[in-house]
Amino acid sequence: MNFGDDLIKLEHVSFTHPSSEDAPAIIKDVDLTIHRGEWVAVVGTNGSGKSTLAKLIAKLTPVSSGEVRFNIPEQPPIQLIFQNPDMQVIGETVFEDVCFGMENYGIAEAEMRQRALTALRKVGLEAMTDSPVSQLSGGQKQLLSIASCLCMNPAVLLFDEATSMLDPRSRHNIVQVAQELHGEGKTIVWITQWMDELAWADRMVVLDQGRVAYNGSTRDFFYLTDEQSQSCCDRLGFIPPYTVQVALSLINKGLKLASMPVTPAELGKIVSLHL
Known part of the structure; x- marks a missing residue:
């Protein structure tokens, strides 16, 4: 599959908590390029550095060394959907919440309403426009978070373990929405611990103790074996x-x-x- 321009480029990126000089690096000399229209899955065990990498990609956390470069004309260039949907809920109603980011960017009221309704329709919440956010389920709050990000028209949507706190049905809904958005041309960065969520990625990156241990196709990760008849999945200790x-x-x-x-x-x- 052919993809467009290089949107995000990480060059020799490392990160260490600035609060401790002796702390080991969480991210270690990572090189990574994300292309327009690509779905990149990032996987790793707990403590591998996945969420830290997400914040570095989104420039919510400054790198300790190296560089994160954007080649993205859209503003904002990237929007992040967090693991805990309550972290992104701000408005009292669904409509108020989905409009919050646009208000900060000074978008005209008529355009703001059109964008909000379009985004809510994409995630299946158009019938809940005036509903209090407090009445939403965890899965619905996560869908609302996606809609709030969509309103900003970012080039990249970054899902940081966005399904990890959800029940199976809600997980399925979130993945399905992401698939539809990817089909429409959105660039997806999908951070997860769930092996079954890797199936829809064009490429996967495995983090192991802060380093890139694998960068390639999902199919090769599971099936391509070495001289010892061991796949990369087996070697890194994952269950397919x-x-x-x-x-x-x-x-x-x-x-x-x-x-x-x-x-x-x-x-x-x-x-x-x-x-």
Whole structure:
């Protein structure tokens, strides 16, 4: 798949908490480029530096060394959806909340209303425009956070473990909205611990103790093996999603698959060929 311009470039980026001179670096000499229209998933265990990297990419936290450069004409260039949806809720009603960022940018009232309604429609909250935010579920609050970010027309949407505090149904809704936005051309940076959320990424980056341990395709991460018949997923200690586990089990039983599936739909199509 071909992508557009380089939007974000990290060059030799490192980060250490400034409060302690002896503290080890959380992010260590990271080089990373994100292209327009790309979906990049960033995965790692707890303490690997994922959320710190998100804040560095969004320039919410200054780097200790190296450089984060934007090549983005849109303003604001990037919007971040946090792990805890309550961290981004400000207005008393859904409409007030989704308009807050636009008010700070001085957007005209008529345009602001049009943008707000369009964004709420995209995330499925158009019927709740006047509802108190306090009555929303966690999943609905996260959808509201996405709508508030969409109103700003950023080039990049950065999801920092945005589904980790949600139930499975809400997780599915958030992923589905992100897929639709990506299909419309939005650049997505998706930070997660969930292996099954990697399936829709064009590229994945694995952080291990603050360093990039893998940067490549999701399919290769799960299936490409080394001389010891070990995949990068195995070597780094991750458990592959159920779809990949089933495919590997079929391969181990001697079944030759036409391709290596990473989504349930791909697995179903491949298995149907052998029935």
